[in-house]
Amino acid sequence: MKEEVLTVKDLAISFQTFSGKLQAIRGLSFNLYQGETLAIVGESGSGKTVTARSIIGLLSKNSMIESGQVIFKNNDLLKYTNKQMEAIRGNQIAMIFQDPMTALNPTLSIGRQITEVLEKKRKMSRKDAVDEAINLLDLCGLANPKERMKQYPHEFSGGQRQRIVIAIALAGDPEILIADEPTTALDVTIQAQIIELLKKIQKEKQMTIIFITHDLGVVANVADRVAVMYAGKIVEIGSVDDIYYHPQHPYTWGLLSSMPTPDSKGSLYAIPGTPPDLLNPPEGDAFAFRNEYSLAIDFVKQPPLFEVRQGHYAATWLLHPKAPAITVPEPIQKRYEHFELKLKRGEIQ
Known part of the structure; x- marks a missing residue:
């Protein structure tokens, strides 16, 4: 069994607003295992980004941690001061933010932005930091990295900027990489390239990744497990096969039914x-x-x-032994049949 590298237990986070206390995270728990990619999926406002920011200690000043723990290397990160978190942030747990343009400093060359992390987090000399920055840009698929070190963020396309942001995140050689909607601002072709890049990096560096997205389709080929969030809670969690081919929560059914497929005709389903x-x-x-x-x-x-089965859980009363039998939507029924066929063939353990 894989080693747990991060454990979130009964996390509850609220925000003080002009309208009152907003309960953004309401009793959230999950485990993260060495070398896996865990995708956290849900609509905007479900609490995905707040969860990620709580792990890395970047919540806003109007937030309040009501309860819970975030255990990393036998320590609760929620009890760390900002100074203590600086030792974790970047070189043990790093984060890729959603908008690459706002994540980069427009007044500094990209080379300086990467070498700054290498010098501070990994204590490299200026020369070694420059060499490593070029290697990181090359790893992230940026052409002519040596020449481009001197350029500024506005001189790059959206996809290129996201590669630079990934290189900066990797500069601290983190054990866990949190990717917060890293493909949302990109077109479909570039999205696919960034996802392939993250898969390549994970394989080469044996890195653990939390991939946050609102789109189930994006993570089909990148995640090992999927956690579906709704209204500050995880409503279903399991392997990719569990979630895509044997979903149990009606919210997951809705998300899957709203995904376009080659057979889609007319308007797509929308959750009411x-x-x-x-x-x-x-x-x-x-x-x-x-x-x-x-x-x-x-x-x-x-x-x-x-x-539901080992490692697959869903929070719905429909799974109670006394719940009435229901007829699931046709697209989901077809997924069930595909799942059962894969089980029969031994393609799922």
């Missing part, structure tokens, strides 16, 4: 309604008012995470 107001979270299942399969209990009591 909107996410709940986390200033006043519902007592029961937060997805109940958007869920056409809701049971009476969904409106009064939050469901626990039921185990």
Whole structure:
């Protein structure tokens, strides 16, 4: 069994706003294993980025950690001071941000921005830092890295800037890399290139990655496990095969049904309604008012995470032994059949 490198336990985070206390993360727990890519998926506002920022200690001043732990190397990072986190941030846990243009300093050459990290985090000499920066840009697929070291962010395309941001994140030689929607601002072709780059880097450096996205389709070929978030909670977590071919939560069904496929005709499915107001979270299942399969209990009591199979859990009362049988959507039923076929062939353990 793979070694756990990070454990998040019962994390609850709120934000003080002009309208009141917004409960952004509500009892979040998951484990991260050595060398894996864990994708965290969900609609905007589900808490994905807040989760990532809490791990690396970059929450805003109006945030409050209500409860929970983030265990890394037997220490709770939530108890660390900002000064202590500086020793973790960058050279043990690094983060790639969503917009590469705002992540880069427009007044410094890209070479200086990378060498600065190498000199500070890895204590390299100026000459060694320059050589390593060129190697990192080459690893990240930037052509003519030596010549481009002297250029500034505005001289690069969006895809090239994202490669530079990845090179900066790698400069500290981190054990865990958090990629927060790294492909959202890019076109489809460049998205695919960045994903392939992350896969290549993980293989070469045996790195552990948390990949955050709102698009299930983006992570199909990059993730080992997928955690589906909704309203500050994980509602389903499992392997890629579990989530794509044997999903159990109605929210996951909705996300998968809204993905375009080669067979898609006409308009795509859209999950009805909107996410709940986390200033006043519902007592029961937060997805109940958007869920056409809701049971009476969904409106009064939050469901626990039921185990579907080893490593696959879903928080829905439909998995309770006394829940009525339902007819799942046709696209999801086809996925079930594909999953069962793969199980029968021994392609899934």
